[in-house]
Amino acid sequence: MSRSPEVRLVDVDEPMLERLLELAQLDASADDVTPPLGSGTGWNAERIDWFRAYHRSAAAGLDGPASEKSWAVLCGGSPAGSIRLKRTSPQASVPRTPEAATLGSGEVETGIWLGRGYRSRGVGGAALVLVLAEARRAGLHQVVASTTAGNIGAQRLLTAAGGVLTHDDAGAVSAVVVLSTDSH
DSSP, X not given: OOOOOOEEEEEOOHHHHHHHXXXXXXXXXXXXHSOOOSSSSSOOHHHHHHHHHHHHHHTTXXXXXXXXXXXEEEETTEEEEEEEEEESSGGGGSOOXXXXXXXXXXXXXXXXXXXXXXXXXXXXXXXXXXXXXXHHHTTOOEEEEEXXXXXXXXXXXXXXXXXXXXXXXXXXXXXXXXXXXXXX
């Protein structure tokens, strides 16, 4: 059995943003990384602008205006992709008491993309474990994710992380990972 890769999450500052964009353009489908924007399915100016704006807005964190936090996934010190947490309720914009801030708003969504060269190497699973730990530290109760019925790799990652999967008739798969509130 091969050794697990050294994976860590780092904040996306401007230099890292440009490294992530380079990786995305060279080693990922634009459709895996951004919403459909502009004409065609590949990388274009609209998708590049969206990518930069997205990571800049997510830099403020879960309690920032975007209610979202993204990290670069590093593997052996090199960018491998990105992972995020996003609040799923509007509670993030409501002023909270210190007690409520400690408890968090309950639920966040996660999503990940990896460059093709980093897939099927344990990087995604390691990044998911790390982002779930971030959610626990934020006092959140559960993490949700969605994928497609055809994305068996994502389903395996989510199941391995304790996710309960639900399939719908349209081919979508939802996962819920309930986070332990125990600190033991």
